[in-house]
Amino acid sequence: MIPAPGDGWSRLSPRKLLLDPVKAIGQAVVPVVVAVVGISQSDSGFGWVVFPVLVIGPLVFGALPWLTTHYRLTDTQIQVRSGVLNKNTSTAPLDRVRSVDLEASLLHRVLGLQKVQVGTGVDDDRITLDALSAADAQALRTTLLRRREAAVVVAAPDASTEDLPDVAPRPPAPAPLPVELARIDWSWLRFAPFSLSRLVLLAGALGALSQFGDNLPIWNEETARSTWDWLAQFALVAVVLVLSVAGLAAWLVVSVAGYVVQWWRFLLVREHGSLHLTSGLFTTRSITVEEAKVRGVRMTEPLLMRAVGGAELSTLATGVENGVTQVLPPCPREVAVGVGQAVLEHRGPLTDPLVAHGPLARRRAWFRELREALALVVAAAGAAWWFDISWWWVAALAVVLLLAAAAVGESSYRHLGHALAGDHLVAGSGQLARIRTVLETDGIIGWVVSQSWWQRRIGLADLVATTAAGDERVLLRDVRLDVGVALADAATPGLVREFLEP
Template sequence: MTEARGVEGPWRRLDGRMLLVHPVREAVRYIPVLVVTVVVGSRSDNPLWGLVGLGVIVVLAVGRWFTTTYRIGAEHVQLRRGLLRRRTLTVPRSRIRSVDVHADPLHRVLGLAVLTIGTGQRADREERFHLDGLDARRVPELRALLLAEGAEAEDTGHVAAPTTDEGVDIAEWRPSWVRYAPLSLTGLAIVGPIVGLAFKYGVAQVVVDSRTVRDLGDHGAVFLALLVLIGIAVLIAVTAVAACAHYLTTYHGLRVLDDGKTLHIRHGLFTTRQTTLDLARLRGATVNEPLLLRLAGGAELEAVMTGTDARRKLLPQAPRAAVERTLARLLASRGRHDAAAAPARVELLRHGPRARRRRYVRALSPVALLAVAAVASSLAGVAVPYWTWPVLALLAVGAALLAEDRYRGLGHAVLPATPIWLITRHGSLDRDRDCLEAPGIIGWTVRQTFFQRRAGLATVTAATAAGKKRYHLVDIPIERAWEVLDAVTPGLRGHR
């Protein structure tokens, strides 16, 4: 919050139709309170207690509309709200990084929308600048007004703003993409807490102690194993359905439009969301390839931007070809013709046999320690179960496959385009291919652990004000690390 200087423009209220939304929302929010008042009223033979509670909630909800005003000036935007405690939130125009618009089903029925200003900082609900209840027809004008500069930034009420349908369509959602939804952890995140609560409250113990299991006698273990397998199959099916449902409701109708200055992202089935990003803050993109999605030929695309969330998603789970095509169009529309398709498709340089050996040593060392412990126990006369050795062999094979995949995921490239591009990739279960513009890199760190020094390797970190802030070239040969620094930021190290 800052002191406003030179704020112009009249104070405005939210749309009057919010008088219908606030009471409904607050009544749903305070259902426990209403239940308590009804119970108290019924026990005291005075049913009016329930109506009194509902009346208080409605009055407070209606009061929110009368006590909320906003104005947009050439230098600041202000939001004033609060009944008992008045608050004035002031945001400098220079701090606005993005404008997010969304509308739930009730807002859509009434022709309303919620507009939120993004400043690149995390804030709780009370500190966020959001206008809950604007006429949806005025939202495009306000969005353009908030992202405008100079004299155009004043709220005169006569600003002509482009519609969100203007610009180059660089990505459009396809219904067939829903097949990639179960390959993420979204469904597990939805169903997992429910299963956890069931186990917490003793569902598994009830099954184990049930008369059916006890009557099976020696076959009880087999029955339980079969029951676990069936439960896992049902869990996978329910998780897949939940992931698909979440994917459809969240990303249905997604479109990404580029008008040369801003990027418009629109999606949603029941609750629609529109996000406007300033392209002047774009510093690159990240192609995210989790293991299951990668095996199915899919990927996700995220924008690397200053002043926004670390992971600003442009495309959800989609075919790899669609991700590459969207990235190429995004870069081409910004005049990066020489590098339009290269960052997503260029062949990366391997990090060599020393990096591969390090991957195998780190993956197989825990298995080797377990094997040594098993052998030592056997020599000491302690009985080792017969199934220990097959399990260790399977673990060794799995660790070797993981090590090879992690090595294949290592790589980097420097594209001598205008501007210069740095591409880096690492990871296995969660693999990222980061494409960064050299002008966005503000510093470097070359780090070597004890074991890296012995292997002649290093981890190079490119620091930037955008995206994840730090982008790593993992286990790169030390002599090549200095070459990358000189190629991406010539003259940074000076003469030695």
């Protein structure tokens, strides 16, 4: 029988009564405005009745989560129950807690609240408490992480002491102090313009703006023609130069501002057997990744960032959402290597040279890119024939595409490679970006060897190490079949040995 609230159960912060109604009103503002406009244009006399319902309804529904949500900690579990008609009770054993993440939006921070998300490593299900006071959230996080450690110790007693007579228990050892692995250095801002990840957001914003731009009265054929005639009065080179400088300036502002907003007060520490990351200007994040579940790291060097000596670092872990957690912002490569080595507790996997896959792998890398370029050239030729466009444009496009495909193919091959560094499998990949993935061999749960018809003819294969961490697979592309099988046997002895025997 579940105890009644008050018998060890606690409510969320009363300030949640201010948080949820504001969020509910924000979500309902559009329907409310539509309903009010519709009622005001009708002749019915229900306006004075419906209007208070439309305003008070979101407030009432916003207050329900605080009234119906309770949580408590027992010696072995964290328990949360909620719901009005459909009661829901969520529990998680303390020894199964894998992460305790804190998040606070701008509204949370104004009210002094934080959202707590407890991960147990079962799919993406999390126990969420939204919202606790900042002090209570921090205390709950510390308590859960320490009780998780205590539960693991109790579950696995030292066998050498089981037969000893009862003695007075030793006092608990003091918790080790957090070890700082990295913190924000604002000189790293120089890498922000060379990270193109925010171009997706900028393109999305332009796409949304274009939806409204089509309806503007200035966007018509006459206006476009007059604008072009006005631009034609100036030198075309000057117009292109001005537009390029303006676009570059806008990108600098967007990229630097986005970097500051996301990585403000960034700090990465090791504590309670976990990696703990905090950052954020408006919405603060506090992410915890249990080190026992970290199976490797991934260092990414995008093309532009590599030219200025920058890199990014992510961990590959089991039991966390998406499996891949970025633990460093764009930063100097030596910083990413240093933090990666600290996480792996092993030197070499991120810096040692890789074993090349040979000239046949280079030929396949070139062929893949040239095949895609030729497909585009054929499509351009078909369009030129259909629309009666000069074939000189098709020839120029073909030259550009083929040269670009050759460059990308060579880049893809140069990033290709593999190594076995002690108990770590290292895989190099990437087309323009150079990616090095390091995976603990203990985290490999199987191997998949696949060969296309062309690969079988030249003795190559794609070797995939399957794992529960990260993207659940690490690919070694176009490796010689005998080399790949020998590598798999060396990384996981006995797992593929039967395939080596005649």
